[in-house]
Amino acid sequence: MSRSANFLFTLVFFIFAGSNLAHAEFKVEISGVGITQIPIAVSDFRGQETSPQKISAIITADLKRSGQFKSSPTGVLLDENSHPDFNTIKQNNIDAVLTGSITKLADGRFDIRYRLWDAVKSQDLGGQSFIAMPGDLRLVSHRIADQIYEKLTGDKGIFSTRITYVTKQNNRHMLWVADADGENAQAALTSPEPIISPCWAPNGNELAYVSFESRKPVVYVHDVGSGKRRVLANFKGSNSAPAWAPDGKSLAIALSRDGGTQIFILDAKGGEPRHITQSPSIDTEPVFSPDGSTIYFVSDRGGSPQIYRVPVSGGAAQRVTFSGTYNVSPALSPDGRWLSFVSREANGYRVQLMDLSTDKLTSLTESSQDEKPSFAPNSKLIMYATKASSREVLMTITLDGKIGTRLAGQSANIREPHWGPFLKP
Amino acid sequence: MKKIIWSLLIVCLLAACASGVKLSDVPVEDKSGAQVNNSQGKDADKASKSPNSSSSSAGASSSSNAANNSNVGTATASNLPEAKQPTAPASGNAPASGNAPASVNAPAPVNAPAAADAGIAGPANAAKVIYFDYDSYIVKPEFQAVIEGHAQFLKSSQRARVSIEGHTDERGSREYNLALGQKRADAVRQSLTLLGVSAAQIESVSFGEEKPAVAGSDEAAYAKNRRAEFFYK
Numbered sequence: 001m002s003r004s005a006n007f008l009f010t011l012v013f014f015i016f017a018g019s020n021l022a023h024a025e026f027k028v029e030i031s032g033v034g035i036t037q038i039p040i041a042v043s044d045f046r047g048q049e050t051s052p053q054k055i056s057a058i059i060t061a062d063l064k065r066s067g068q069f070k071s072s073p074t075g076v077l078l079d080e081n082s083h084p085d086f087n088t089i090k091q092n093n094i095d096a097v098l099t100g101s102i103t104k105l106a107d108g109r110f111d112i113r114y115r116l117w118d119a120v121k122s123q124d125l126g127g128q129s130f131i132a133m134p135g136d137l138r139l140v141s142h143r144i145a146d147q148i149y150e151k152l153t154g155d156k157g158i159f160s161t162r163i164t165y166v167t168k169q170n171n172r173h174m175l176w177v178a179d180a181d182g183e184n185a186q187a188a189l190t191s192p193e194p195i196i197s198p199c200w201a202p203n204g205n206e207l208a209y210v211s212f213e214s215r216k217p218v219v220y221v222h223d224v225g226s227g228k229r230r231v232l233a234n235f236k237g238s239n240s241a242p243a244w245a246p247d248g249k250s251l252a253i254a255l256s257r258d259g260g261t262q263i264f265i266l267d268a269k270g271g272e273p274r275h276i277t278q279s280p281s282i283d284t285e286p287v288f289s290p291d292g293s294t295i296y297f298v299s300d301r302g303g304s305p306q307i308y309r310v311p312v313s314g315g316a317a318q319r320v321t322f323s324g325t326y327n328v329s330p331a332l333s334p335d336g337r338w339l340s341f342v343s344r345e346a347n348g349y350r351v352q353l354m355d356l357s358t359d360k361l362t363s364l365t366e367s368s369q370d371e372k373p374s375f376a377p378n379s380k381l382i383m384y385a386t387k388a389s390s391r392e393v394l395m396t397i398t399l400d401g402k403i404g405t406r407l408a409g410q411s412a413n414i415r416e417p418h419w420g421p422f423l424k425p
Numbered sequence: 426m427k428k429i430i431w432s433l434l435i436v437c438l439l440a441a442c443a444s445g446v447k448l449s450d451v452p453v454e455d456k457s458g459a460q461v462n463n464s465q466g467k468d469a470d471k472a473s474k475s476p477n478s479s480s481s482s483a484g485a486s487s488s489s490n491a492a493n494n495s496n497v498g499t500a501t502a503s504n505l506p507e508a509k510q511p512t513a514p515a516s517g518n519a520p521a522s523g524n525a526p527a528s529v530n531a532p533a534p535v536n537a538p539a540a541a542d543a544g545i546a547g548p549a550n551a552a553k554v555i556y557f558d559y560d561s562y563i564v565k566p567e568f569q570a571v572i573e574g575h576a577q578f579l580k581s582s583q584r585a586r587v588s589i590e591g592h593t594d595e596r597g598s599r600e601y602n603l604a605l606g607q608k609r610a611d612a613v614r615q616s617l618t619l620l621g622v623s624a625a626q627i628e629s630v631s632f633g634e635e636k637p638a639v640a641g642s643d644e645a646a647y648a649k650n651r652r653a654e655f656f657y658k
Contacts, residue, residue, distance in 0.1 A: 189500045194635035196599050210603075215588065215656070216630040217603060227500050238607050238631045241600045254604065256629070259611055261604035282604040298601055305601055328598035342598060349597065371598065416599070 037070040038152050041094045041119070043078040046101035051110060052134045055102055058141035059148070062159040062181060065396060066149060066380065067403030074099075080115040080129075086122045094119045096152055100127070100144075102137075109133055112140050116148055125151055138184055158376040162420040163383065164188075164198045164207055165394060169412035175209060177224050180376070180419070182394065182407035188224055200420040201244050201268075208232060208242035208251060219253060221268070233266060233273070243287045244268075252276065252286035252295055263297055265312070276310060277317065287330050288312075296320065296330045296339065307341055320354075323361065327352070329372055333379035334421075338399065340364075340373040340382055351384050353399060364401040371415065377422045383407075385415045545585040547657040548578035554638075555613060557651040559594075562608040564616050572613065575655055576620035583626070588656040589613045591631040592638070594647035599633055606631030609653045 063069035078099035100114035115127035146157030178185035222229035237256035264273035326344035348368025392413035551574030591610030610629035
C-alpha cells in the first residue's frame with residue numbers, strides 16, 4: 001500500500017471513527033437458503049482472541065448477509081503468511097480461503113493483515129495491511145469484506161457504507177447513523193417529537209429528514225460529522241418527503257403550502273421552491289432517477305395511490321404501477337434497473353421489485369407490514385422496515401427474495417431505514 | 426478537563442436559549458425557507474455545536490485519536506420552539522468518550538409557556554376534534570356545529586391563530602399518510618374559510634400516523650385516530 005493511500009485510509013478511518021459503545025448492537029439472522037453461493041473458508045485471524053473485535057466473525061457475517069457466500073471455518077489457524085493446504089481444502093468444495101492476523105502495536109493501534117486465496121487455482125489473490133485505532137477495527141473488517149466481495153463477485157462491496165434509521169422508545173425519538181451491518185450505531189438527534197423520512201445526501205455526510213419538533217412537519221438538513229443542522233423547508237403547512245438529486249445540489253420535497261400536497265424542487269441551500277407537479281390530488285414521496293432526469297412519486301390522481309414518473313424538466317406524468325390499489329414508497333436502484341415499492345396485497349403490505357426494462361413484478365417478502373424499501377449502493381440488496389412479533393425491525397433482502405437477514409438487537413422500535421452511498425476512500 | 430467541557434456546554438446552551446428568546450418575537454407561522462434558516466436553524470446549530478467543540482471536529486482532523494471521537498454529532502430537538510429551558514445534561518447519558526453530547530431534552534409540556542403571553546385559547550365550549558371515515562377527508566355534517574363554533578370564535582378574535590392538525594390511522598406509508606392527514610386538515614380549513622374566517626388565521630398541517638390519539642391496531646383505535654384537531658397558538 002502506498003503512503004498516500006495509507007494516509008487516505010487514516011483519513012477515512014477518522015471520518016468513520018466511532019465510539020465503541022455497545023448500546024445498539026444488532027445480530028444478523030439468515031432466514032433463507034440461497035442457490036448459487038461462493039463457498040469460502042475463513043480462518044480466525046491470528047491474535048484476534050485478544051483484540052477488541054473478532055475480525056473474521058465480522059467479515060463472515062458481512063459476506064453471509066450479501067447472500068452470495070457460504071462460509072466455513074478453516075479448521076487450522078492461518079495467517080497472511082501461511083500457505084493453505086489446498087488438497088484438503090479442495091476436498092471440502094471450498095473456492096476461496098481467507099487468512100490474516102491482527103497485532104497490537106506499541107502505540108495502542110492495531111496492525112491488521114489479510115490474504116485471500118483462490119483455492120481452485122491454488123493462487124494468491126493478494127492482500128493488504130491496515131493500521132487502525134481500536135475504534136476502527138469494525139471498519140477495517142468491513143473494508144476487507146468489501147475487497148473480498150469485489151474480488152470474488154466482480155461487484156463493489158457495500159459493507160463499509162452506512163445506514164440511517166429512526167427508533168422510537170416510549171416518547172423518545174432518535175435518529176441514528178450506523179454501519180451497514182447495523183452495528184456501531186450513533187445517535188444524531190434525540191427528540192420528544194416524531195422524526196421521519198431520513199435520507200442520505202449523495203456526499204454521504206448529510207441527512208435530510210422531517211422533524212415534528214415545532215408541532216408541524218419541517219424538513220432539516222443535518223451534517224452528521226459536526227452535528228450541525230439547519231432548516232431546509234418550513235413553509236406554511238406541511239413540509240415532508242425530502243429526496244436528494246444525484247448531484248446533491250437540490251432536493252425534491254412535498255409541500256402543502258399552496259393547499260394539497262405537491263412536489264417541488266428546492267435548492268439544497270434553501271430559497272424558493274419550484275413546482276414539479278400541480279394537481280388537485282395528493283402527490284408525494286418523490287425520488288430521483290439515478291441520472292437525475294426523472295422523478296418517481298406517489299399520486300392518488302387515478303383514484304388510488306400509484307407510482308408515477310415525471311421528467312424534472314417538465315411534462316406529463318406517466319403511470320408506472322398498475323396492479324393493485326395501493327402502491328407507495330418508491331425506491332430506485334442506483335444502477336437504474338430496478339424499482340422497489342410497497343404494495344398492499346391480500347396478506348398485507350409487502351416489498352415489491354419491478355424490473356424497469358420489462359415491468360416484471362416480484363413480491364420479495366412474506367411479511368405483512370413492510371415499509372420504506374431502500375437499495376444498497378451496489379443495487380444488490382434492499383433494506384426495509386417491517387414488524388416481527390409486534391416489534392418494528394429492519395431487514396435486508398436479496399433481489400431474488402431468497403436471503404433475508406434481520407438487523408436486530410435494538411430494544412426500541414426501529415423504522416425509516418435509508419442506505420447511504422458509497423464513500424470515496 | 427471535564428469541568429471545562431461541561432461549562433462550555435452550559436454556556437453555549439445559554440447562548441442558544443438567549444437567541445431563542447429573541448427569536449420568539451419573530452413571527453413564526455409562515456415564512457420563506459431563507460428566513461427560517463436564520464432562526465431555528467441557527468438556534469439548533471448553537472445547541473449542537475457546543476458538545477462537539479471539545480472533540481476538535483471529528484470529521485476534519487486526522488491527527489488525534491480516532492477511536493475516542495464519535496463521528497456523529499448529536500443534536501437535540503427541543504419540544505417546541507418556545508421551549509426555553511434546556512435542562513442540564515442527563516447524567517445517565519454521559520458518554521464514556523467525553524465528547525458526545527448527552528441528551529439535553531427539555532420535554533416541556535406541549536401547551537406550555539408562549540401561549541401564556543401571546544396565545545389565545547380557543548372557544549371554551551367547542552369540541553377540539555373532528556373524526557373522519559376510512560380513507561375519507563369529508564367533514565361529516567355532524568361536525569358542522571363544531572366548525573361553526575370555531576369559525577365564530579376566530580372571526581370575533583382576529584388575533585387568534587389556529588393550527589388544524591390532520592391525523593390518520595397507522596396503516597400504510599408514513600409519508601402518504603402525512604399527505605392524507607393534510608387533506609383532512611385542509612378540508613377543515615376550507616370549511617372555516619367558507620364561513621368567513623381569514624386564511625391568515627389558519628395553518629393546516631399534518632402529523633400523518635405519527636401521533637395517534639389511542640394506541641391499538643383495531644378499527645376502534647383507527648376510528649379515534651382518523652381526525653383533525655384544533656390547536657390554538
